[in-house]
Amino acid sequence: MVDTAVFRLEGVTKRYGDLVALNNATLEVGANEYLSFLGPSGSGKTTLLRVIAGFEAPESGRVHFEGRDITNVPAHERGIGFVFQNFALFPHLTVIQNVGFGLTHGKSGLSAAEVERRAVEMIELVGLSGMEGRGVDQISGGQRQRVALARTLAMKPKLVLLDEPLGALDANLRSRMRNELRAIRERLGVTFLHVTGSETEALAMGDRVVVLDRGTIIQTGTPGEVYDRPASPDVAHFLNRFNLFDGQLAKGSFTGAFGTAPAPRATRADRDVYAVRYDRVKVLPVSAKPEGPALKATFIASEYLGSSIMNFFDAGHGHPIEMEHHLSLGAPDIYEPRQDYLLTWNPEQAIVFGREAV
């Protein structure tokens, strides 16, 4: 529950024919909150935003915004801003004309001078000062993305929906835009709902992360909560931070390819899965005799990720076992390709799911 809910979904279901794109979704969002939506392709993220924006009518459930039931209010009367991936700017207009468009042609009641002042202010906010007079076909893709954002923010919405707005940008620009979105949120007091296919972006940006799977919200929590306590094997899988092992949970122990390890605090799930975060894995010589879990694996390769190194091992599972070394912890060990090692971890740090858990 959020104390000052600015926005609420109550049991919203949306079907396309036989397909349930959104299944009984319930969600509260506080004023000035930043919510990230994470889920695999087809999980219903865009549908959720389209229902909120008013482009799709749900079969059942209610949508509330600023204390009002807006379920039957047309999109253009909702006062909700959105920036979708395929944002359409007007190619024959300049940057400032695009940003001011909704104010000039809508019901803002602002004079031409006031429209210009607000458009200039928004252009500055998204870091495009000096480009007011350029045609939008004379600026880069990333800059066009900012124009689309400025155009939405110029309408001063209290709620802004972002559907993969950073997807088309290169890594550098994406990280700059993330910082700018944060700064804009602080300055304007806007609530953002941000759909992203990137777990890194979802965890980095959101005050809370909402995880969707096959139309159902399967977890809502702070990035720390979702990261430390994924609610199901599927959430652990989407986060892309865990090695997952099949096996069997019985009497508080889990038996898998690594042997048998204590699992006293397992979470109930419809299958038995053992999850170990990439940065919890330790690499020992193959001759070592660790007390805990032990998995013999062949080193394949490593990948430099900037602040960490990801090492890939083959334990004959069909998918690699990953071990992440944060460079802040010191220089990485060097492993020999095609050599065998023993992988282990502290079983207390594993996350275990199973049918016998309560």
Ligand SMILES: Nc1ncnc2c1ncn2[C@@H]1O[C@H](COP(=O)(O)OP(=O)(O)OP(=O)(O)O)[C@@H](O)[C@H]1O
């Ligand atoms: N207009 C439509 N008609 C029929 N089915 C649709 C329509 N729009 C979406 N769907 C289906 O609804 C489900 C949810 O789609 P949605 O676009 O919400 O997923 P998503 O999580 O946003 O996916 P992605 O990350 O790939 O954009 C999918 O199975 C999709 O094929």
